[in-house]
Amino acid sequence: MSEVPLxxxxxxxxxxRIERASDxxxxxxxxxxxxxxxxxxxxxxxxxxxxxxxxxxxxxxxxEALAQEGRRVRVLSxxxxxxxxxPDHRSGRHRLYIGTGGPGHLDPRQNQTERGTxxxxxxxxxxxxxxxxxxxxxxxxxSALYGVCHTFGLLCRWANVAEPVLRGAGKxxxxxxxxxxxxxAQALAHPWFARLADGAAGETHVPVLDSRYYxxxxxxxxxxxxxxxxxxxxxxxxxxxxALTMFEFARERDAAVPRMFAVNGHPEIxxxxxxxxxLERMLARGSITPEVYEERVALLPVLRSTLPAERLRVAxxxxxxxxxxxxxxxxxxx
Numbered sequence: 001m002s003e004v005p006l007x008x009x010x011x012x013x014x015x016x017r018i019e020r021a022s023d024x025x026x027x028x029x030x031x032x033x034x035x036x037x038x039x040x041x042x043x044x045x046x047x048x049x050x051x052x053x054x055x056x057x058x059x060x061x062x063x064e065a066l067a068q069e070g071r072r073v074r075v076l077s078x079x080x081x082x083x084x085x086x087p088d089h090r091s092g093r094h095r096l097y098i099g100t101g102g103p104g105h106l107d108p109r110q111n112q113t114e115r116g117t118x119x120x121x122x123x124x125x126x127x128x129x130x131x132x133x134x135x136x137x138x139x140x141x142x143s144a145l146y147g148v149c150h151t152f153g154l155l156c157r158w159a160n161v162a163e164p165v166l167r168g169a170g171k172x173x174x175x176x177x178x179x180x181x182x183x184x185a186q187a188l189a190h191p192w193f194a195r196l197a198d199g200a201a202g203e204t205h206v207p208v209l210d211s212r213y214y215x216x217x218x219x220x221x222x223x224x225x226x227x228x229x230x231x232x233x234x235x236x237x238x239x240x241x242x243a244l245t246m247f248e249f250a251r252e253r254d255a256a257v258p259r260m261f262a263v264n265g266h267p268e269i270x271x272x273x274x275x276x277x278x279l280e281r282m283l284a285r286g287s288i289t290p291e292v293y294e295e296r297v298a299l300l301p302v303l304r305s306t307l308p309a310e311r312l313r314v315a316x317x318x319x320x321x322x323x324x325x326x327x328x329x330x331x332x333x334x
Contacts, residue, residue: 008052012072013059015052019083024076027093032073032330035087035094037130039102039150041120042082044288046296047101047148049278050268052077055098058324062331073327081108081122086129089136095143096326097133099151101266106153106164106214118166118174118213134158138250138260144326146319147262153216155249155262161223162216162244175210178306180234181245181265187230190248191256196317205234206314207307208245208265215243216264226250230261246318258322267315272303 008015015036016025027033034055038048052075059066059073066072076094078085081102087094103117108124134155137145147155156162167174183204187193197203215233223229230246249260269275276297283293 008049008056010056010060012063012066013056013074014072015075015077018076018078018085020085025074027091030069030071032071032096032327033093034073034075034327035097036075036077037080037087037097037099037147037151038077039081039100039154041102041104041122042079043103043117044282044292045100045102046275046278046282047266047268048077049282050270050275051098051100053270053274053278054268054320054323055327058327061324062328065331069331071331073331080126080130084123084126084129086126086133089133089140089143095330096323097137097143097145098323099145099147099154099262100268101149101151101211103150106150106157106216130154131158134260141253141259144259144322146258146260146322146326148266148268148319149212149264152247152262152264153214155260156216156244156247159224159227159249160219161227161229161247162218164214165217167213167215171215174213175233176212177210177302178207178311179210179265180205181208181231182234182238182240183231184229184240186228187246190228190230192258193230193248193317196314205238206231207311208263208314209267209269209303209311210265212264216245217242218244223247231263257325261318261322263318267319269303270315271308271312272300275303276300 018024036051040048055075078087080086104111104120108122108127111120111122113119114121137143153164183196188197196206228248229244230248232240233243233245235241245264247262248258252259279293279296282288
């Protein structure tokens with residue numbers, strides 16, 4: 001079972017795990033509740049804790065403003081897939097949502113057999129509630145949702161912009177490690193994403209951290225009105241491949257900043273030293289086994305050696321900066 005990283009608690013930040021309705025704390029006017037949509041189906045995952053850490057760090061950067069108002073930030077980590085816990089946007093509790101990665105097929109009805117992390121066994125009952133949540137966030141200009149990996153695939157299916165296809169032998173199987181994304185012309189003209197080209201090789205190629213079994217293949221050549229394709233995988237020739245990897249599902253009306261956006265990668269995974277620290281904490285509190293710890297630690301040299309500064313720069317723009325901005329808006333608006 002996934003565990004909440006209580007060791008990240010500060011005076012004005014905490015996390016609460018939501019596995020049943022009775023776990024929901026009362027709504028508090030002095031508390032900003034951020035919804036973390038945990039798609040890991042009970043699997044211990046460093047990405048989940050990395051996201052909690054990103055929100056914790058953003059909270060600490062806003063410490064003075066929070067202290068002046070006597071407020072705090074609380075991450076509610078919803079066990080979406082294994083415990084069928086999906087937040088209700090209409091309750092008014094949340095304005096900022098963040099979705100994690102996770103195992104298995106991106107259509108829960110296809111998850112009928114235990115096959116490691118490529119396919120799992122699960123109850124698809126959560127999907128209808130999650131689709132309602134996506135609908136409600138899309139319709140609410142005052143809310144935002146950002147996601148990685150599995151959440152990206154779910155958003156693509158919800159919006160009917162792409163469908164999951166297992167990466168076969170022709171593509172070398174699963175994509176793992178530091179790969180390359182190719183920015184679209186729309187990304188280069190985008191008020192927020194144009195900065196991704198700063199320092200990028202050939203102005204369009206950016207490094208990203210991959211860990212996926214499934215590609216998201218567009219259902220049509222044109223994105224629906226109000227939505228924008230930001231990046232594709234890089235093909236062997238260096239041009240854009242067929243798989244969609246970054247997509248904007250909604251944009252702020254005035255500021256031209258993405259309001260619903262996700263990537264088929266792992267920008268939440270930071271510098272190798274940060275990941276090593278998180279793994280040590282997870283091992284110490286028993287949320288991962290020594291075997292899993294050693295398996296994850298073996299990936300650290302890749303994080304250290306493959307374009308680390310550029311990868312982190314891109315990761316900040318497509319994930320951390322959006323969360324920082326979203327949380328700051330909630331704090332300043334109070």
